[in-house]
Amino acid sequence: MSSTLRSKLVKDSETTMTELVMPNDTNHLGDLMGGNLMKWMDIACAMCASRHTNSAVVTASVDNISFKSSIKLGEICILNAVVTRVFNSSLEVYVTVYAENAVTAQTRKANEAYFTFVSVDSVKHRPVKALPVIPQTPEEVERFEGAQRRRELRLILAGRLKPSQANDLKSLFQ
Numbered sequence: 053m054s055s056t057l058r059s060k061l062v063k064d065s066e067t068t069m070t071e072l073v074m075p076n077d078t079n080h081l082g083d084l085m086g087g088n089l090m091k092w093m094d095i096a097c098a099m100c101a102s103r104h105t106n107s108a109v110v111t112a113s114v115d116n117i118s119f120k121s122s123i124k125l126g127e128i129c130i131l132n133a134v135v136t137r138v139f140n141s142s143l144e145v146y147v148t149v150y151a152e153n154a155v156t157a158q159t160r161k162a163n164e165a166y167f168t169f170v171s172v173d174s175v176k177h178r179p180v181k182a183l184p185v186i187p188q189t190p191e192e193v194e195r196f197e198g199a200q201r202r203r204e205l206r207l208i209l210a211g212r213l214k215p216s217q218a219n220d221l222k223s224l225f226q
């Protein structure tokens with residue numbers, strides 16, 4: 053990808069990662085350990101973020117992750133990561149996790165989460181500005197528009213933004 057680009061599309065950095073759930077990945081009940089799933093989600097999102105920025109990235113935060121549907125030993129875990137919105141140096145990545153049973157040929161959505169990465173220079177690891185992303189499909193536009201609200205909420209929870217400074221969430225705090 054050329055470094056003279058001014059923006060990128062979501063599909064330019066979309067990343068799919070596939071893992072087979074092996075015995076070492078599971079707990080004593082034969083379910084994929086939550087920590088292993090979070091690690092795979094972090095890796096899939098990091099590859100996506102880095103493909104978008106063409107720089108090193110670090111994980112800054114992860115929004116709520118709930119485990120609604122366990123993934124079993126022997127199932128195939130498919131992780132799909134897309135950039136939803138770029139702010140300045142930070143960018144939000146949405147990851148969806150699917151569990152596929154190759155024997156029954158059935159696939160279900162097992163998890164999802166929003167990660168925030170920061171584009172950093174490779175010498176001092178300090179934040180550097182990232183290229184904007186242009187949403188195209190209705191789904192991409194919806195996630196792009198919601199990203200500002202999610203950013204304000206996570207920065208408030210991290211103690212980096214005062215509720216009174218929030219724009220999209222102002223009505224919640226009045």
Ligand SMILES: CC(C)(COP(=O)(O)OP(=O)(O)OC[C@H]1O[C@@H](n2cnc3c(N)ncnc32)[C@H](O)[C@@H]1OP(=O)(O)O)[C@@H](O)C(=O)NCCC(=O)NCCS
Nearest residue numbers: 109110111112113139140141142143168170179206207210
């Ligand atoms: C993330 C990090 C680079 C931010 O550094 P900083 O000195 O706070 O830099 P800034 O205040 O300029 O913030 C940089 C960006 O990070 C964002 N950010 C910082 N903390 C954040 C958090 N908890 N949640 C979401 N975004 C956050 C800021 O909003 C800002 O975004 P913007 O440039 O798009 O406006 C720094 O805290 C760091 O290196 N953390 C360790 C990362 C790490 O080790 N991750 C795990 C291994 S990859």
